[in-house]
Amino acid sequence: MAEKLGFIGLGIMGLPMALNLRRAGFPLSVYNRTKSRTVPLKDAGAAICTSPKDVAANSDIIFICVSDTPDVNEVLFGKEGVAAGAKKGSVVVDMSTISPDSTRRFAADLKMAGIDMLDAPVSGGEAGAIAGSLSIMVGGKEEVCRRVLPFFQKLGKNIVLVGDHGAGQVAKACNQIVIAVTIEAVGEALLLAEKSGVSGHKVREALMGGFAGSKVLEVHGNRMLNDDYKPGFKAKLHRKDMGIVLDTAKNLQLPLPATTLVTLHMDEVIKSGDGELDSSAIFKALRKN
Numbered sequence: 001m002a003e004k005l006g007f008i009g010l011g012i013m014g015l016p017m018a019l020n021l022r023r024a025g026f027p028l029s030v031y032n033r034t035k036s037r038t039v040p041l042k043d044a045g046a047a048i049c050t051s052p053k054d055v056a057a058n059s060d061i062i063f064i065c066v067s068d069t070p071d072v073n074e075v076l077f078g079k080e081g082v083a084a085g086a087k088k089g090s091v092v093v094d095m096s097t098i099s100p101d102s103t104r105r106f107a108a109d110l111k112m113a114g115i116d117m118l119d120a121p122v123s124g125g126e127a128g129a130i131a132g133s134l135s136i137m138v139g140g141k142e143e144v145c146r147r148v149l150p151f152f153q154k155l156g157k158n159i160v161l162v163g164d165h166g167a168g169q170v171a172k173a174c175n176q177i178v179i180a181v182t183i184e185a186v187g188e189a190l191l192l193a194e195k196s197g198v199s200g201h202k203v204r205e206a207l208m209g210g211f212a213g214s215k216v217l218e219v220h221g222n223r224m225l226n227d228d229y230k231p232g233f234k235a236k237l238h239r240k241d242m243g244i245v246l247d248t249a250k251n252l253q254l255p256l257p258a259t260t261l262v263t264l265h266m267d268e269v270i271k272s273g274d275g276e277l278d279s280s281a282i283f284k285a286l287r288k289n
Helices: 014-023 035-043 052-057 069-077 100-112 125-131 142-152 167-195 200-208 215-225 235-251 257-271 279-288
Strands: 005-008 028-031 061-064 091-094 116-119 134-139 156-163
Touching (some): 028 035, 061 142, 091 100, 100 116, 116 167, 167 257, 167 279
Parallel strands (some): 005 028, 005 061, 091 116, 134 156
16 A cells, blocks of 8 residues: 655745655645645645644654754644654654754654654755755664655655664754855855955856865855845754754864854844845855954
């Protein structure tokens, strides 16, 4: 019998991921707090549920994609949460970006109820979610990952089982460091070009052909040059992720100086009222300094 899927959280990332699962022909039940976000799924033939508990009761594998650790906790263990409705032997796949320590605790609590869990945060932004080309960083047991793999393959192109519970979230924290610090570096480089009276567009073109070429330079560099900060990933959410990074590093007594600096610049973006813009709006903060 085909696995029945559930999806909770239909934001910028969750909606296109859920649509890709439904368009692949899988039975799908969905829930989102803002009901208007469920309309495309209803049109695609998904069942619209009234709570996470309802989704879990109708699903074998439940995907979650929400904003932060407290949101995942509420979705899983709230009065109308997944744990209240899920059957023994079902799987929770958390694709949110949250604390590795909390992830390990959630996995242990679910296991006591006979429910398996994978942490599976993603990278690739809204464009990758729409295209089904995300990078998926998985933490959990290999046999559970194998069970979910056919569904991951409809969502992403690079699927890596990093390790046990929480390892996917650690990998995502590493990912967010690289992206944030690279955005900062690209912003500083383009600012240097601008202040030197040199075309930033030409500098970007030259750098893209060499070792400095990167997806961040390609996409975010273009955003900076065109002052186009329509959010692919909101600055306030990237800042939330950097908080997870710094908390994890603090627990390990690990200083991260570059990460700390770029986080301060993200704080400036948010304080200026630009938290809803793309995280490449760090360039605006650099220009003010």
